[in-house]
Amino acid sequence: MASPDDPVPRLAARLRELRATTWPGTTVTQKHLADAFGVSVPLISSWESEKRPKVPPRLRVEQYARFFATLRTMNADAAQLREDLTAVEDARRRALEHELLSLLAAAGGKAQSMSMRDPRLDNAPASEGPYRFADGAPVTIVCGSLPQNKRADKDYTNPDSPDFIELYSFADLDSLVELHGHVRAANPLSEVQFREASAVTRDHLTTHLVLLGGVDWNMFTAEVLEALRVPVAPKVRDAEYDEGAFEVTEPGNKTIFRPRLGEKDGHRALVEDVAHFCRGPNPYNKLRTVTLCNGMFGRGTYGAVRALTDARFRDRNAAHVREQFPEGHVYSILARVQVVRGKVVTPDWTRPEMVLHEWSEASE
Numbered sequence: 204m205a206s207p208d209d210p211v212p213r214l215a216a217r218l219r220e221l222r223a224t225t226w227p228g229t230t231v232t233q234k235h236l237a238d239a240f241g242v243s244v245p246l247i248s249s250w251e252s253e254k255r256p257k258v259p260p261r262l263r264v265e266q267y268a269r270f271f272a273t274l275r276t277m278n279a280d281a282a283q284l285r286e287d288l289t290a291v292e293d294a295r296r297r298a299l300e301h302e303l304l305s306l307l308a309a310a311g312g313k314a315q316s317m318s319m320r321d322p323r324l325d326n327a328p329a330s331e332g333p334y335r336f337a338d339g340a341p342v343t344i345v346c347g348s349l350p351q352n353k354r355a356d357k358d359y360t361n362p363d364s365p366d367f368i369e370l371y372s373f374a375d376l377d378s379l380v381e382l383h384g385h386v387r388a389a390n391p392l393s394e395v396q397f398r399e400a401s402a403v404t405r406d407h408l409t410t411h412l413v414l415l416g417g418v419d420w421n422m423f424t425a426e427v428l429e430a431l432r433v434p435v436a437p438k439v440r441d442a443e444y445d446e447g448a449f450e451v452t453e454p455g456n457k458t459i460f461r462p463r464l465g466e467k468d469g470h471r472a473l474v475e476d477v478a479h480f481c482r483g484p485n486p487y488n489k490l491r492t493v494t495l496c497n498g499m500f501g502r503g504t505y506g507a508v509r510a511l512t513d514a515r516f517r518d519r520n521a522a523h524v525r526e527q528f529p530e531g532h533v534y535s536i537l538a539r540v541q542v543v544r545g546k547v548v549t550p551d552w553t554r555p556e557m558v559l560h561e562w563s564e565a566s567e
Contacts, residue, residue, distance in 0.1 A: 210306065210309035210310040211256055211258060211310045212253075212256055213306060213309075213310070214256070214258070214259075214303070214306040214307060214309075214310045215250060215251050215252060215253070215256030216253075217302075217303065217306060218250055218251050218259075218267060218303075219251045219253075221267060221271050221299075222236065222251070225271045226274055226277075229274065229277060231277070231282075233247040233248055233251070235277070235282035236267075236270065236282070238281050238282050238283070239266070239270055239276060239281075239282045239283050239284050239338070240263060240266050240270075240284075240338075240339065241338045241339040241340060242263070242339075250263070258307070258310050258311050259307070261304070261307060262339075262391065262392055264300075264303045264304060264307050265300055265303075265304075266284060266337065267299070267303060268296050268297075268299035268300035268303055269284050269285070269288075269296050269300075269337065270282075270284060271295075271299060272285075272288060272292045272293070272295045272296035272299060273285055273288060273289075273292040273295075275292075275530075283338065284337040284338060285530065286332075286333075286335070286337060286530075287525055287529075287530035288525075332389075332511055332517060332518070332521035332524075333482055333494065333511055333521060333524060334382075334385060334386050334389055334390075334494075334511055334512065335389045335390065336390050336393055336411050336492070338490075339390070339392045339393050340393060340410060340411055340490075340491060341393060341394040341395070341396070341410040341411065342386055342390060342393050342394070342395045342396070342410055342411040342412075342413065343395075343396050343397070343398060343403070343407040343408075343410045343411070343412055343413070344379060344382060344383060344386070344395070344396070344397040344398070344413045344415060345397075345398055345399075345400050345403055345407070345412060345413065345414050345415065345421065345423055346373045346374055346375055346379055346397060346398070346399055346400065346415045346416060346421065347373075347374035347375065347399070347400055347415070347416040347417070347419070347420025347421035347422075348372055348373070348374065348399045348400060348401050348420055349371075349372055349373065349374050349420065350420070354371055354372060355371050359371050360372060372399065373397075373399060374415075374416050374420045374421070374501070375415045375416045375501055375504050375505070377501065377505045378415050378416075378496060378501070378504045378505045378507075378508045379397055379415060381505070381508050381509065381512055382413065382415070382496070382508045382512065383395065383397055385512040386413070393411075400420070400421045400422045400423055401422075403423070405487075408485075408487040408488070409485070409487050409488035409491065410485075410488075410491060411485070411491045411492050411493075411494075412427075412485055412487075412491070412492070412493040412494070413493075413494045413495075413496070414427060414493065414494070414495045414496070414497075415496050415497075415504055415508070416496075416497060416501075416504055417437045417439075417497045417498070417499070417504075418437050418439060419439045424437070424495060424497060425437075427486060427493055427495060428481070428495070430486035431481070431483040431484075431486065431493075431533045431566075432533070432564065433481055433483075433533065433535050433562065434451055434452050434453055434535075434562060435449055435450070435451050435479060435481070435535050435537060435560070435562070436449070436450045436451075436452070437449055437450075437479065437497060437499070438450055446461055446462050446464055446499065447461070447462065447499035447500070448460060448461045448477075448499070449461075449477050449479060449499070449537055451537070451560050451562075458560070460477050460537055460559050460560065461477065461499070462474075462475055462476045462477050462499045462500060462503065463475040472545075473500055473502060473542045474541075474542060475539055475540065475541055475542060476498050476499055476500050476502045476503030476506060476539075476540040476542060477498060477499050477503055477537060477538070477539065477540065477559065478496075478497070478498045478503040478504070478506040478507035478510070478537070478538050478539075478540045478550060479495065479496075479497040479498065479503075479507060479535065479536070479537055480494075480495070480496055480507045480510060480511075480535070480536045480538070481494070481495040481497075481533070481534070481535040481536075482494050482495075482524075482533070482534055483533035483534070483566055484533070484566050496508045498540065502540060502542055502547045503540050505540075505547050506538070506540030506547050506548075506549065506550050507538075507540075509547060509549040509550075510538070510549060510550050510552060513549040515549070516549045516550075516551055519551065519552075519553050520550075520551070520552045520553070522553075523552045523553050524552075527561065527563070528563045529563070529565075531565055531566055532563040532564060532565050532566060533563060533564050533565075533566050534561070534562065534563040535560075535561065535562045535563070536552060536558060536560075536561050537558070537559040537560040537561075538550040538552060538557050538558050538559060539556075539557050539558075539559060
């Protein structure tokens with residue numbers, strides 16, 4: 204029998220205690236935890252075993268802390284981790300996380316101790332915010348396809364060429380590279396893929412979806428906006444909308460938001476784009492989410508992505524989302540994206556002059 208001073212049984216006992224005593228009058232089963240974490244019941248049982256407990260990985264310990272930070276985890280059809288913690292709930296999560304990670308470090312010895320968060324990692328991708336998918340489910344980033352006449356040299360875009368590079372057919376590559384790395388780092392146990400819209404299968408559609416780019420090259424953008432009933436419609440750049448526009452339709456009112464172009468060295472240059480960020484339940488699988496990052500030009504799409512990946516702005520922008528939009532609501536943000544010497548300046552959603560329009564509505 205294990206010694207009562209053995210740190211592994213102490214961690215297991217604390218995990219059992221959390222489940223049994225955190226909320227008097229509310230029964231929390233191992234299945235509730237398994238559903239919320241996206242793991243099996245036997246795995247939960249192995250971490251809480253009285254006789255031969257196993258040491259859980261750090262991520263699962265963090266999930267225990269998030270689960271027991273708020274009783275609202277039990278207020279849905281199925282138990283699930285909450286991303287919309289209040290300040291009080293988040294303080295409890297942090298306290299629980301600190302306690303449990305200390306036990307985990309003791310249980311795992313030197314290797315686990317070394318895994319404790321190093322303050323030098325402050326610029327690492329956040330473990331919270333809209334790009335953190337706490338359920339560990341797969342994520343698919345969907346990009347538009349560049350038309351053939353927009354692609355680079357045919358030696359690199361022709362599949363029969365020895366020098367073929369598949370990514371040359373993707374639109375919004377800056378946004379894809381930025382987002383893919385961030386989402387993978389913030390969700391180490393999730394399978395994170397990217398696909399051209401034309402290559403998306405029904406299995407991809409039921410993951411957490413992230414759509415990059417607008418209605419011109421990404422066929423899913425308009426379909427999802429309509430399904431979520433978002434009152435924002437991107438207008439394709441054509442003869443009528445030379446620089447494109449986002450049209451917001453509200454009762455008795457219609458507003459147009461356009462990017463700004465200027466002149467540089469005799470050519471048109473982008474001064475300010477319009478970025479659209481939207482989040483809601485995945486219309487193809489209500490247990491997953493869909494996120495849209497769009498702009499009139501590629502820099503607008505990149506600005507929508509950077510708002511929640513840029514280490515200098517992501518935390519304040521994520522906090523703005525938590526404060527402005529209740530859990531369970533579809534929400535949409537139109538924001539200015541300044542372009543300085545060809546470079547995108549990350550939009551700060553906490554500055555009123557940078558936000559053009561915000562909207563939210565309870566999802567069904």
